Amino acid sequence: MLDQKTINRILMAFGIVGVALLFAVPIIGSRAMVQDLFGVLTLLILAQNWNLLAGFAGLVSVGQQAFVGVGAYAMFACVILLGLDPLVGILVGGFVAMALAVPMAFFAFRLAGAYFAIGTWVVAEIVRLCFAQWKALGGGTGTSLPKGTTKNMFGVPEIKELLGVSSSAASDALTYWLALVLALATLGAGYFFLRSRMGLGLQAIRDNDEAARSVGVNPTRLKAWVFMLTAFGTGICGALLFIQITRVTPEAAFSVLDWTAFVIFITVIGGIGTLPGPIVGVVFFYILQRALSDYGTVYLIVLGSIGIIVMLFARRGLWGLFSDKTGIELLSLRQYAPETKPNPLAQIK
Amino acid sequence: MTETLLSTHDLTAHYGDFKALFGVDIEVNKGETIAIIGANGAGKSTLMRAITGLLPHAPDAIRFKGESIGALSAPEVLDRGIAMVPEGRRLFPSLTVEENLLIGAHSRTGNGYWTLESVYDIVPILRERKDHPATALSGGQQQMVAIGRALMSNPEALLCDEISLGLAPVVIKEIYASFPKIKESGASVIVVEQDIGQAMKVADRVYCMMEGRVTLQGTPEELSRDDIHNAYFGVSS
Amino acid sequence: MIWVDTLVQGILLGGLYALFAAGLSLVFGVMRLVNLAHGDLIVLAAFVILTIATTLGLHPFVAVFLAMPIMFAVGWGLQTYILNRVLGDDILPPLLVTFGLSVVIQNTLLETFSADSQKLTAGPIEAQSVALGPTTVGLTPLLTLASAILVIFALNQLFYRTKLGRAFRATSDDPVTVGLMVIRPNNVFAIATGIAMVVATIAALYLGVRANFDPTIGPARLLYAFQAVIIGGLGSLWGTLAGGIIIGVAQALGAAVNPEWQLLSGHVAFVLVLLFRPRGLFPRAND
Incomplete structure (x- = not known):
């Protein structure tokens, strides 16, 4: 089993290679x-x-x-x-x-x-x-x-x-x-x-x-x-x-649809309030748009429905789901903002 | 005359990981007035919340008129005839005095002892102020509205959570002056109190709680000051 | 003379905006929910009336009565199965869910009915007009304003004179304590949204009779409705009527100067009112 540090290093390496590839796209x-x-x-x-x-x-x-x-x-x-x-x-x-x-x-x-x-x-x-x-x-x-x-x-x-x-x-x-x-x-x-x-x-x-x-x-x-x-x-x-x-x-x-609605769904589906969320969301959006490109506005209906489902059942989006399942955190803000359990005594009275 | 109306059996309750009640057994007979006393954090309010279904616990831990009600939601519990005067009164500021009372009878179908008239009869000042916003009244009057609101559902058991909190002694006395009438209507009453003197005056039996357990019980006559002191603070004086 | 006429037209237009807004105001008053899909739900209601009217060959003013229970059920279901799950202290989930609904409803209507403009044909009354002092006004605009006043009056009666209204106000104050009165807040919310959708159906009738509509016009109606609610003061139903009329008059005056300024002057009126009265004209005392 890999520990968190190794996983982070592997992911970081993937990230660097990915960015390098992205820079090379106009050339290759x-x-x-x-x-x-x-x-x-x-x-x-x-x-x-x-x-x-x-x-x-x-x-x-x-x-x-x-x-x-x-x-x-x-x-x-x-x-x-x-x-x-x-x-x-x-x-x-x-x-x-x-x-x-x-x-x-x-x-x-x-x-x-x-x-x-x-x-x-x-x-x-x-x-x-x-x-x-x-x-x-x-x-x-x-x-x-x-x-x-x-x-x-x-x-x-x-x-x-x-x-x-x-x-x-x-x-x-x-x-x-x-x-x-x-x-x-x-x-x-x-x-x-x-x-x-x-x-x-x-x-x-x-x-x-x-x-x-x-x-x-x-x-x-x-x-x-x-x-x-x-x-x-x-x-x-x-x-x-x-x-x-x-x-x-x-x-x-x-255009409220192009510059705000899409953007909201991308963020919500990817994981609002997480830094990798928009990245995950934009990839998901791109795939969805390509997959449903022959069906007119159907992809908007699908996109909206997925957004609603995410808000109902997984408020931290796809990235939040992935992170919870695997324990992997990228660009975590945790060191500075440790999550504390609520003090049980505080709820009494 | 010793028919059991409401009872708890080895009742435990948690707030998250924090255990607040450790196997509490209490019993309330029909027509009886029970006082539950104890210091802050002894678990009195937790017990009330558990009985009214606001806190989860084992289904069999609470029985009312022979039925297990532990698994029921708050509205279902109340529907069975247990009404609660919540801590801090919690009147509805958008509603008038009369509307606050009426909303207590929201789901009532049949007739019963308590109507607007009978509530006004025990607290005549409310009749005069019936069209005022409820929160414009004095603290003691507001408390009476809260009690009246709970009575309007004609409950068989009335739970009063810290009704004297923050009120002047003379006002507390006035509020408790209405209790014989409530008793007359046939309802069993459970009062949660920090004012021990007041509690001993109205109660047929007293339970004393400390750290989530019942540490003492008995009739006011049976219990000495020392007993109560020990049960209350957990130390010998 | 022309200014009097413009003013009257503006007030009548305000009646339509008040109808758009009344449902929004009701829902906000009961559960502090801002429904971003409200405009699209009005358009949905217009299509429901249209479908009933054309398939059964009914007059829209008759069809609307069949559409009302359908829209009540839509509102009830929406609240019970979706919106109740996201109500709470965090404002983000209800906003995003209703925004999602807006997009879903709009595009489903586009898929079903295409982007073509539609109209509810009400026959001769569309062209009829009445002399009103120095001006003549169309019968339908007049009916719209009358309906708006009637709806607001009825909602006020409901709120302050009935048992249900009492439950609405109490739930709005304190949804937890209301549970102690054996009132289930979620049911109260579902009924409130159902009623809001019935009002939206009335709004949709006049929307469709007075002008063309298509699946994409919902968001703009939402904005007018929202402006009317805010100008009037959150939770005040008569304030909402006043707010609708202010927007209507501002638009009519703007349009009289330059047709391109109609929408702009409505929006600007909204901004101006808020700059001087941040809580609207008739704010509720305990908010």
């Missing part, structure tokens, strides 16, 4: 594969951010499409109106999303508990309707990136030369690598954040708001920080997504 794989995996990675980034938000900070937002949308629109504005490089636009997209998070938090944080969810959704709707009024970027019908934008993007000519591929394949490779780096960075940032003092405070709040307050943690400020940081990540991801798509419309950029 087909272009279709690159595009497919790009989709998976961006969903993973969104899911990781939503997991931090809902699973760790208890902020169940149904308005994440607002950040994807403004990220995308900010990037388009940089390229079309200011003539900047799309990569600069991505960064701007992140900051604009973070800026939007400030008034959004100011408003939505007034809504207690469950109403926060619909409050964020309403704000996302408002933002969508406002962007539909922005005539310079096509208003309600949207607009496209100027021809050639992605071909001349910073780094694309070099990749083209290096790999000996077409410009569009090179730009696919670049956005793919960016998505991969972003996904790994989000994972790492999430891990270190949750093990930091702030992250500890966050988990304390999740367990008991009152108690956390009494030891000097300010729940509102901490949650506001998480809200803003995940808005940044989500906004960057949105901008990146729409470099690939090259066309933006209010409906597509602020």
Whole structure:
């Protein structure tokens, strides 16, 4: 029987090999594969951010499409109106999303508990309707990136030369690598954040708001920080997504189904409140989508039903089930937040 | 006149891994008033929770009118005629005094001694305040609403959990003044009390508990102060 | 003159939104549950009425009475078999489960009825209008508002005048202690959700008679309903009516200025009310 340490080492080795393979995909794989995996990675980034938000900070937002949308629109504005490089636009997209998070938090944080969810959704709707009024970027019908934008993007000519591929394949490779780096960075940032003092405070709040307050943690400020940081990540991801798509419309950029519903199901099915959860969830989602791709919206029905079943019978998702069965823990936050048995005496009286 | 209404047999109960009751045997006869006394943490409230089905335990450990009720859920137990005045009163703040009383009779079908009128007769002030929100009353009045609410189901056994907790002595006295009436209605009463003096006054028999066990039982006349002191604190004085 | 007309249209539209919201308000009042599938359940009810009306050749205003018990059963079953299992201190499971339900209902309707627009045809009354002071208003919008007022009145009577209403309020206060009164909270919740679905069916009738509907419009109805509930103050049924009317009037005024601003001005009105009255206009005292 292998002990926990050995298992962890083996898994870690698998992880490193896996990441290396993922980096090599544009070199050794087909272009279709690159595009497919790009989709998976961006969903993973969104899911990781939503997991931090809902699973760790208890902020169940149904308005994440607002950040994807403004990220995308900010990037388009940089390229079309200011003539900047799309990569600069991505960064701007992140900051604009973070800026939007400030008034959004100011408003939505007034809504207690469950109403926060619909409050964020309403704000996302408002933002969508406002962007539909922005005539310079096509208003309600949207607009496209100027021809050639992605071909001349910073780094694309070099990749083209290096790999000996077409410009569009090179730009696919670049956005793919960016998505991969972003996904790994989000994972790492999430891990270190949750093990930091702030992250500890966050988990304390999740367990008991009152108690956390009494030891000097300010729940509102901490949650506001998480809200803003995940808005940044989500906004960057949105901008990146729409470099690939090259066309933006209010409906597509602020789609609650594509950028929030899928993301919620991925996280819930994979395991909300666990770091590996979104990874497991996105793999599951991808397989399901491929398996049921011939049956129209059936996969959505299946996805929703599985989400419900998971919430009813296995609240920590597939990863939680796996972890409970095998005792294997990856990216565990346990050292810093030991699980204690509730004091039986505390329940009496 | 010694027909057993409610009894426990070697009753044990747990909170998770923590064992709170170690084989408790008590017996309540029809029409009898029983007091259960003991210090904080002696297991008195746990016993109440176990009887009313809020805590799991062996099915045969509790019998009521000859039926094993240990495996039943709380509503089923109460449906059989055991009503509880919960610790801390737990009145419904959205309901008026009268509605709080009426909800006690929610599932009642037949007639019985206790109606709104008979409850108001023993506590006339409630009639005056019947349209006030229940939580706007004084502590003692609220306690009477809680007792009245339990009586409205015309129980054969009434369980009162720490009804004098946090109340002034004069108020406690007023509350216990209603007990002869309750007795008259034919109900058996179990009071859980920390106020030993009050308990001895109303009870036909007394059980004293310590650390999850019954350490002493008898009629108030049989028990000396020293006996009770020992049973209560577990040390000789 | 045009402004009076707009105002009246807005108030009548508010009646529809209040109907959307009344069920949500009831469920929240009894069990603090926010049902993200509420909009899709209204659309489901509209399809149930449509199916009954077309297969049995009934007028929608008759078919709705057959749809009500069906939707009551749907609500009862939903609460008993799914939602009761996830109620509790943790807000995450009920939110995610109802969100999942929303997606499942919407896409099941898409699979069954396709994405085509549907309408409940109510015949001549659709075109009839009544003179109301300086303006004329359509008969159906007027009926909608009247129904909304009637529904809210009936729900209030139920809440404050009946034994069931007493059980609703007591369960809302303290579901544990209510068990000591031999009331099973889960049954109370199931009945409440059943009633909420009956109200949703009435809302669905007017939704379908007044305009086209298709399986995807549920979430937007949820948002209007939610805004009406919050503006009115959580748990206040008359507040919900007021909230619906505020959203309706805001939308009508916005649309009068620029048709593209209809939805936006409704949302903005919601945000503004909340900025100045975070607990809504008529908050319940003990929440």
